[in-house]
Amino acid sequence: xxxxxxxxxxxxxxxxxxxxxxxxxxxxxxxxxxxxxxxxxxxxxxxxxxxxxxxxxxxxxxxxxxxxxxxxxxxxxxxxxxxxxxxxxxxxxxxxxxxxxxxxxxxxxxxxxxxxxxxxxxxxxxxxxxxxxxxxxxxxxxxxxxxxxxxxxxxxxxxxxxxxxxxxxxxxxxxxxxxxxxxxxxxxxxxxxxxxxxxxxxxxxxxxxxxxxxxxxxxxxxxxxxxxxxxxxxxxxxxxxxxxxxxxxxxxxxxxxxxxxxxxxxxxxxxxxxxxxxxxxxxxxxx
Amino acid sequence: xxxxxxxxxxxxxxxxxxxxxxxxxxxxxxxxxxxxxxxxxxxxxxxxxxxxxxxxxxxxxxxxxxxxxxxxxxxxxxxxxxxxxxxxxxxxxxxxxxxxxxxxxxxxxxxxxxxxxxxxxxxxxxxxxxxxxxxxxxxxxxxxxxxxxxxxxxxxxxxxxxxxxxxxxxxxxxxxxxxxxxxxxxxxxxxxxxxxxxxxxxxxxxxxxxxxxxxxxxxxxxxxxxxxxxxxxxxxxxxxxxxxxxxxxxxxxxxxx
Amino acid sequence: xxxxxxxxxxxxxxxxxxxxxxxxxxxxxxxxxxxxxxxxxxxxxxxxxxxxxxxxxxxxxxxxxxxxxxxxxxxxxxxxxxxxxxxxxxxxxxxxxxxxxxxxxxxxxxxxxxxxxxxxxxxxxxxxxxxxxxxxxxxxxxxxxxxxxxxxxxxxxxxxxxxxxxxxxxxxxxxxxxxxxxxxxxxxxxxxxxxxxxxxxxxxxxxxxxxxxxxxxxxxxxxxxxxxxxxxxxxxxxxxxxxxxxxxxxxxxxxxxxxxxxxxxxxxxxxxxxxxxxxxxxxxxxxxxxxxxxxxxxxxxxxxxxxxxxxxxxxxxxxxxx
Ligand SMILES: Nc1ncnc2c1ncn2[C@@H]1O[C@H](COP(=O)(O)OP(=O)(O)OP(=O)(O)O)[C@@H](O)[C@H]1O
Ligand SMILES: [Mg+2]
Numbered sequence: 001x002x003x004x005x006x007x008x009x010x011x012x013x014x015x016x017x018x019x020x021x022x023x024x025x026x027x028x029x030x031x032x033x034x035x036x037x038x039x040x041x042x043x044x045x046x047x048x049x050x051x052x053x054x055x056x057x058x059x060x061x062x063x064x065x066x067x068x069x070x071x072x073x074x075x076x077x078x079x080x081x082x083x084x085x086x087x088x089x090x091x092x093x094x095x096x097x098x099x100x101x102x103x104x105x106x107x108x109x110x111x112x113x114x115x116x117x118x119x120x121x122x123x124x125x126x127x128x129x130x131x132x133x134x135x136x137x138x139x140x141x142x143x144x145x146x147x148x149x150x151x152x153x154x155x156x157x158x159x160x161x162x163x164x165x166x167x168x169x170x171x172x173x174x175x176x177x178x179x180x181x182x183x184x185x186x187x188x189x190x191x192x193x194x195x196x197x198x199x200x201x202x203x204x205x206x207x208x209x210x211x212x213x214x215x216x217x218x219x220x221x222x223x224x225x226x227x228x229x230x231x232x233x234x235x236x237x238x239x240x241x242x243x244x245x246x247x248x249x250x251x252x253x254x255x256x257x258x259x260x261x262x263x264x265x266x267x268x269x270x271x272x273x274x275x276x277x278x279x280x281x282x283x284x285x286x287x
Numbered sequence: 288x289x290x291x292x293x294x295x296x297x298x299x300x301x302x303x304x305x306x307x308x309x310x311x312x313x314x315x316x317x318x319x320x321x322x323x324x325x326x327x328x329x330x331x332x333x334x335x336x337x338x339x340x341x342x343x344x345x346x347x348x349x350x351x352x353x354x355x356x357x358x359x360x361x362x363x364x365x366x367x368x369x370x371x372x373x374x375x376x377x378x379x380x381x382x383x384x385x386x387x388x389x390x391x392x393x394x395x396x397x398x399x400x401x402x403x404x405x406x407x408x409x410x411x412x413x414x415x416x417x418x419x420x421x422x423x424x425x426x427x428x429x430x431x432x433x434x435x436x437x438x439x440x441x442x443x444x445x446x447x448x449x450x451x452x453x454x455x456x457x458x459x460x461x462x463x464x465x466x467x468x469x470x471x472x473x474x475x476x477x478x479x480x481x482x483x484x485x486x487x488x489x490x491x492x493x494x495x496x497x498x499x500x501x502x503x504x505x506x507x508x509x510x511x512x513x514x515x516x517x518x519x520x521x522x523x524x525x526x527x528x529x530x531x532x533x534x535x536x537x538x539x540x541x542x543x544x
Numbered sequence: 545x546x547x548x549x550x551x552x553x554x555x556x557x558x559x560x561x562x563x564x565x566x567x568x569x570x571x572x573x574x575x576x577x578x579x580x581x582x583x584x585x586x587x588x589x590x591x592x593x594x595x596x597x598x599x600x601x602x603x604x605x606x607x608x609x610x611x612x613x614x615x616x617x618x619x620x621x622x623x624x625x626x627x628x629x630x631x632x633x634x635x636x637x638x639x640x641x642x643x644x645x646x647x648x649x650x651x652x653x654x655x656x657x658x659x660x661x662x663x664x665x666x667x668x669x670x671x672x673x674x675x676x677x678x679x680x681x682x683x684x685x686x687x688x689x690x691x692x693x694x695x696x697x698x699x700x701x702x703x704x705x706x707x708x709x710x711x712x713x714x715x716x717x718x719x720x721x722x723x724x725x726x727x728x729x730x731x732x733x734x735x736x737x738x739x740x741x742x743x744x745x746x747x748x749x750x751x752x753x754x755x756x757x758x759x760x761x762x763x764x765x766x767x768x769x770x771x772x773x774x775x776x777x778x779x780x781x782x783x784x785x786x787x788x789x790x791x792x793x794x795x796x797x798x799x800x801x802x803x804x805x806x807x808x809x810x811x812x813x814x815x816x817x818x819x820x821x822x823x824x825x826x827x828x829x830x831x832x833x834x835x836x837x838x839x840x841x842x843x844x845x846x847x848x849x850x851x852x853x854x855x856x857x858x859x860x861x862x863x864x865x866x
Contacts, residue, residue: 036662087846092662093608094845097802100795101841108834222673229666260681267674274667275655338750364752372750378743389740392733393752402733409733449747456752 003133008251014140016247017147021202022220023227023239024154025195031171031234032191035085036096040199041221042106047073047200048207048216049114052121062124066146066204073200077193085192103217110214118213143205150201154194158236167191171234199224229270232280242281291316291460291492292337292368297346299332299516306332308516310346314460319486319493321503321524324513325536330496331373333513334462338370339363351459364393369458373465373496375445377452379438386437386448387423390455391416419455426485427451443470447478454489461485463495467502475499479506504528512536559856563810570817574712583708585821590715591777593816594722596800598769600812601729603801605762606742607657610794611668612770614675617789619645619771620778621679621686624695627779634699638718638775645771646764653760660745672794679786691785698779711780718776722769723813729765730809738762742807799837803844805851814853 022044029037047069054065084102088095125138158164166187169177178184202220210216227246231238246266253262273281292314299307307329314320322330335341337348339360348356350368358366369390378386395412402409424430427447432440437448446466453461467475479502486493497503503510503524510527512520514536520527527533574582599612619641626632626640652671659667679686686692698705698714705711729735740748741755749755778784796819804815819840823833848855 034662036666084842093665094849096662096665097608097798098842098845100798101838101845104795104834104838104841108831108838112831112835225666225669229670233666260677264674264677264681267670267677270670271667271674274659274663274670278659278663340746359754359756360749361752361754364750370750372746376744376747378740378747380743381739385736389736389748389753390751392736397733399734402737403728405732412733452747452751 005252006134009248010134010136012248012251013244014144014247015251016244017144017151018202018206018220019223019227019246020151020240020243021147021198021205022224023231023243024151024236025198026221026224027228027231027234027236027239028167028171028195029192030228031236032167033081033085033089033188034092034095035088035099035192036092036233037192037195038096038099038221039103039106040099040195040224041217041219042103042110043073043077043196043199043217044203044206044220045110045212045214045217046076046106047203048121048212049110049203050200051204051207052119052212055122063146066201069200069204070197073197074190074193077196078189080196081189081192086188089188107214107217114214116214118211121207121212124208139208143209147202147205150198154198163187163190167194171236226266226270230273230281233278235280238280289316290314291351292494293347293349294333294337295347295349297333297336297348298344299329299336299341300344306516307336307343307513310513310516310518312511312518312521314492314494315509316459316492317486317490318508319482319495319506321507321510322494322496322513323498323500323503323510324519327515328513328536329516330513331464332516334370334464334496337363338368338462364456364458367457367459368462369453369456369460370462371446371449371453371464371466373468375442375449375469377437377440377445377448380436382434383424383429383437383440383448383451384420384433387420387429387451387455388413388416390452391419391423391457393456394419416455419457422488423451423455426454426488427481443474446470447481454485454491457489458491460492460494463493463497465496465498467497467499475502478502482506567813571716580708581824583712585824587708587712587715587780589816589820590712590719591773591780592797592800592820593813594719594776595770595773596797596804596812596816597722597726598766598773599797599801600806601726601762601766601769603806604730604735604738604742605759606745607660607664607759607763608798608806609668609763609766610665610791610798611671611675612767612797613774613789613791613793614672615645615649615767615770616774616777616793617675617679617784617786618648618774619768620774620784620789622771623775624692624778624784625685627696628692633702634696634779635701637779638772641775642768642772645774646768649767650760650764653763654756657756657759657763669791669794672789672791676786676790679789686786687784689785689787691783691788693783695778695782695784697782698776715776715780718772719813722772725765725769726809726812734761796837799841801851803840803851805853808851808853811851811853815851818852 022040026037026040029035029040050069050072051065054060054068055062060068080102084098085095088098123139125142127138129136129138129141158168166177166182167190169180169182170187170191199220223246227239227242230246231240231242249266250262253259290313294313295311297307297310298305310333322333324330332341336343339358339362343356347354350366353366355363355366355368378389392412395416397409397412424433427450429444429448429451432444437445440448446469450463450466467478470478482493483506485491495507507524510522510524511518512527512533519532519536520530571586574586595612595616599609602609622644623634623637623641627634627637632640656667657664680689698711700714705714729738737753737758740751740753741758745755774789800815800819801812803819804813805811819837822836823830826833826836844851848858850858
């Protein structure tokens with residue numbers, strides 16, 4: 001029994017890391033630009049395809065591929081911000097609707113380019129780590145390791161660089177930040193670009209585990225959505241806590257009860273939290 | 288003069304912040320009462336409590352002897368207590384006439400059937416309301432703008448339109464939150480005269496929040512002064528003006544700026 | 545200087561006649577061409593326009609629902625179950641679907657509608673997903689992921705509408721009823737209330753309009769219309785599953801509404817009329833269909849905030865200025 005718990009714990013942490021990578025970008029876009037980005041999952045999908053192209057077509061090493069994915073995603077995000085979202089800066093609802101259109105364009109664009117069939121991603125590492133009865137496939141450990149490193153780097157960026165501090169100031173208070181000279185025409189594209197890059201690199205990290213197809217963005221979007229609602233829209237610490245929590249809940253419930261029942265409970269929880277505490281479990285109780 | 292509104296021990300806390308603390312005062316019928324105080328004194332909060340936008344932490348609010356605390360805002364207007372907002376708020380896409388009509392229809396309630404299918408009752412209601420609208424537009428000098436979209440009006444006109452919408456609900460007491468803010472001196476004077484005319488013409492009492500002291504001194508019969516959520520003075524305008532506590536509150540606030 | 549319309553609107557009569565004639569002309573196209581496929585497209589336009597009309601009613605009080613497909617699904621499952629298990633005539637199944645969808649909306653509307661703007665969109669998004677998950681979890685009712693096939697065809701008074709040519713007039717009639725309801729709402733005192741709530745909720749409440757009840761009424765009516773359209777869809781297509789009424793369907797209603805005009809009376813009809821037949825014009829490039837939908841959506845948001853239905857007004861305003 002204690003073995004099962006430990007195994008669930010490890011799986012939960014891996015899931016939680018993935019969810020956190022997804023959720024931070026989603027919540028950052030909302031915190032910085034007030035955009036609820038329904039296209040967020042499609043960047044996960046594009047990141048996975050990007051990694052596939054890098055590794056199998058271009059024959060690049062995996063870490064180089066991931067680094068390139070991040071760079072391209074940031075640039076792409078900046079372009080998207082300029083073309084799609086900028087006109088709706090003062091109109092949350094229109095920006096959100098626009099993201100629905102963007103999601104369709106990206107998903108069906110990928111469908112035309114790559115076809116509907118799932119594509120296998122070559123294994124980056126093989127074998128397992130074993131501690132007693134505890135088994136962790138090395139592929140999962142790799143994804144977890146890189147994911148944690150990326151999260152740490154991002155954390156350091158947010159806390160200790162000028163742009164990172166500016167982003168946090170924007171999340172706190174748009175007007176005050178603007179008064180203190182935070183330049184929106186740089187920070188908006190950067191915020192969206194970084195958020196998208198985190199989603200894309202999550203796609204690149206998970207590709208070896210789950211495969212690649214144009215339709216893989218839906219689930220991560222749902223997870224990001226759940227995490228962000230539970231943690232409070234726009235709150236990064238909230239997202240961190242909720243992501244780990246969701247990963248653990250899913251991992252434990254799938255070991256002990258049916259997955260569909262767990263999903264229903266989680267969505268009911270999301271709706272309950274939105275009703276009672278729209279600012280999230282940790283957030284201040286104001287809308 | 289009889290009492291229209293009785294506020295007793297009104298308190299409102301937002302988390303740790305006490306925005307209003309144990310405030311009591313009365314508003315007399317047929318009077319213009321001023322509610323004044325420095326920024327953040329709790330004036331708007333007081334309005335929000337009276338009109339049901341927020342519920343009070345404690346205290347009583349009685350209007351014409353009836354307890355109205357805990358009622359939602361749209362019920363409180365029905366009792367005859369209308370308010371305007373500190374910001375210029377209108378229905379921006381609708382015409383001036385339509386804006387006022389939306390207030391006036393309160394006194395001509397209709398069932399769902401009449402609302403959907405029209406008919407005699409709906410026509411009579413609309414006609415009755417339109418009479419009120421014409422009268423209100425005249426009183427607030429908005430007639431010439433009747434067909435313009437509210438959102439396209441000059442700021443001063445929008446503020447006046449806000450008062451017009453409230454007046455159209457035919458209240459016994461009209462609560463005005465800084466109706467003269469942002470107006471130029473001429474407009475302020477003109478507004479003061481309008482206010483007096485409205486009181487006569489519509490038989491409405493007024494509770495007004497304003498920072499324009501000249502206006503307050505000119506139109507008010509009675510003043511209540513708030514500072515840091517507490518009532519620090521109350522009485523006739525010239526008496527209150529010379530009250531050392533009031534002077535200190537305002538000067539303190541001025542120095543802080 | 546812009547002159548606002550005062551409710552109810554009085555549009556100049558010749559223009560109204562022009563548009564009515566154009567509408568009739570479009571409606572008779574299938575009879576002129578005689579193509580079965582055109583009949584099918586026209587029926588789908590009617591169904592989409594009804595559903596989008598329901599979404600519009602909610603939008604008119606300032607709330608955008610992403611749970612609209614779930615209410616369509618609720619209506620569909622209600623009608624299908626009543627018809628297949630209790631031998632209810634299909635003609636009664638359709639209003640029953642509307643009734644159940646409306647009743648559910650009424651009950652959950654009160655707490656839901658306290659949320660506004662994107663928060664309401666988010667909670668309805670979660671709700672649609674919850675509906676799908678729950679339906680998948682009760683296969684005894686919903687047929688699970690394999691759905692329910694062989695649903696009885698539409699029939700009126702024992703007469704089955706077996707061909708497209710027979711369904712189409714009935715679809716037109718239903719659409720006319722729904723649009724008639726929309727006209728009544730919009731042109732009567734209720735429309736005035738809706739407008740007030742949409743434009744300035746706090747001021748509407750302060751003017752004595754019970755905003756919570758008004759929003760809930762709109763949500764209930766709109767969701768009931770969705771239920772009706774969903775039931776119609778189920779009996780017309782003959783197959784439903786929980787996936788039929790997923791997120792994508794809600795999104796396509798939103799796209800039609802926004803493209804047609806979020807706040808325009810005729811927006812839902814225009815949006816459905818414009819977007820439903822679109823794949824037909826893309827022969828040989830059908831895979832671009834969704835991309836084009838996405839581009840249209842973003843372009844309309846950006847350049848035609850009133851939607852296509854607002855285009856004539858927008859053009860004539862430009863004309864006046866020059
Ligand atoms: N919804 C709210 N949540 C938290 N605090 C609030 C809220 N509304 C008001 N306050 C606080 O209550 C205090 C009183 O505010 P209020 O708006 O009533 O002041 P006021 O007298 O109207 O000031 P002004 O002259 O600037 O309009 C302020 O400190 C304000 O920050
Ligand atoms: Mg104030």
